[in-house]
Amino acid sequence: MHLLKQTKRRRSFRCRPFVAGLLVPLLPQFLTACASNAVTGRPQLMLVSEATVTSVSMGAYADLVEDARLRRALNNDPQTTERVRRIAARIIPQASKYRPALADWNWEVNVFRADTPNAFCLAGGKIVVNSSLLAYLQPSDDELAQILSHEIAHTLSGHGQEKISNAIASRTALKALAISQRIDTIYTKPFRGLVEETVTAPNSRQTELEADRVGILLAANAGFDPYAAVTLWEKVRARQGDQEVSFNSTHPPASERIAALQVEVQRVQTIYREAQKTLAAPQAATPQAPAP
Numbered sequence: 036m037h038l039l040k041q042t043k044r045r046r047s048f049r050c051r052p053f054v055a056g057l058l059v060p061l062l063p064q065f066l067t068a069c070a071s072n073a074v075t076g077r078p079q080l081m082l083v084s085e086a087t088v089t090s091v092s093m094g095a096y097a098d099l100v101e102d103a104r105l106r107r108a109l110n111n112d113p114q115t116t117e118r119v120r121r122i123a124a125r126i127i128p129q130a131s132k133y134r135p136a137l138a139d140w141n142w143e144v145n146v147f148r149a150d151t152p153n154a155f156c157l158a159g160g161k162i163v164v165n166s167s168l169l170a171y172l173q174p175s176d177d178e179l180a181q182i183l184s185h186e187i188a189h190t191l192s193g194h195g196q197e198k199i200s201n202a203i204a205s206r207t208a209l210k211a212l213a214i215s216q217r218i219d220t221i222y223t224k225p226f227r228g229l230v231e232e233t234v235t236a237p238n239s240r241q242t243e244l245e246a247d248r249v250g251i252l253l254a255a256n257a258g259f260d261p262y263a264a265v266t267l268w269e270k271v272r273a274r275q276g277d278q279e280v281s282f283n284s285t286h287p288p289a290s291e292r293i294a295a296l297q298v299e300v301q302r303v304q305t306i307y308r309e310a311q312k313t314l315a316a317p318q319a320a321t322p323q324a325p326a327p
């Protein structure tokens with residue numbers, strides 16, 4: 036959840052032949068680079084593997100943790116760290132139920148003291164919440180759950196992979212075609228720079244709305260009030276207005292997110308109520324899909 040205005044604009048790429056004539060000879064490879072979201076079923080272009088994105092993300096995460104440690108800004112407030120970890124611990128199992136491979140990740144949750152109101156989850160299961168975001172929004176537990184589930188939803192949805200794939204595809208069609216065949220074996224210096232630059236770049240409008248949708252579902256499965264997603268974004272809008280939270284031209288303004296989330300609140304209401312019953316009488320929970 037980035038709350039700073041950013042100016043970089045990135046082109047999006049849809050899973051369809053963009054230069055038909057050039058693609059025809061390599062169409063089979065191109066098609067195998069298309070995947071679909073584990074929750075929403077939306078087609079996604081994946082020119083890099085999750086292993087590649089995870090590897091780069093782990094390097095970036097290690098640097099960030101080391102920097103925070105050196106600044107004495109890592110988990111300074113034990114109560115806050117415990118609170119964030121406790122809420123995240125309820126949501127993470129919901130994500131792995133939709134995509135079992137996530138259960139094998141070594142999940143970590145940390146709170147950084149940092150001036151930028153921000154939170155993120157990197158591939159590999161590394162979650163960071165900046166203390167300034169908590170100070171800025173003063174979220175309830177249900178609202179904090181929505182922040183965390185939104186970030187986890189980005190990772191569950193492979194948005195990092197998709198973002199990097201879009202960046203590669205937007206450079207030149209031929210490069211995209213070349214690396215769509217053997218991206219991880221030709222993952223050399225020029226592409227490493229691109230991947231590292233992109234992995235921390237803002238998400239697109241489409242993936243932000245998808246993370247809202249998947250996130251509220253994860254939180255509902257964990258027994259957190261879906262309506263908290265609406266009140267959370269109402270807080271953001273009250274503090275910054277629609278314009279300020281449009282991080283770049285492709286991001287949805289708070290009002291659009293709130294309208295979409297209000298629809299999702301209704302879709303996941305039954306899931307939320309069932310999860311609450313489960314919490315009251317502990318038993319194995321089964322993730323559910325929202326009503327169509």
Ligand SMILES: [Zn+2]
Nearest residue numbers: 036238243246
């Ligand atoms: Zn997001």
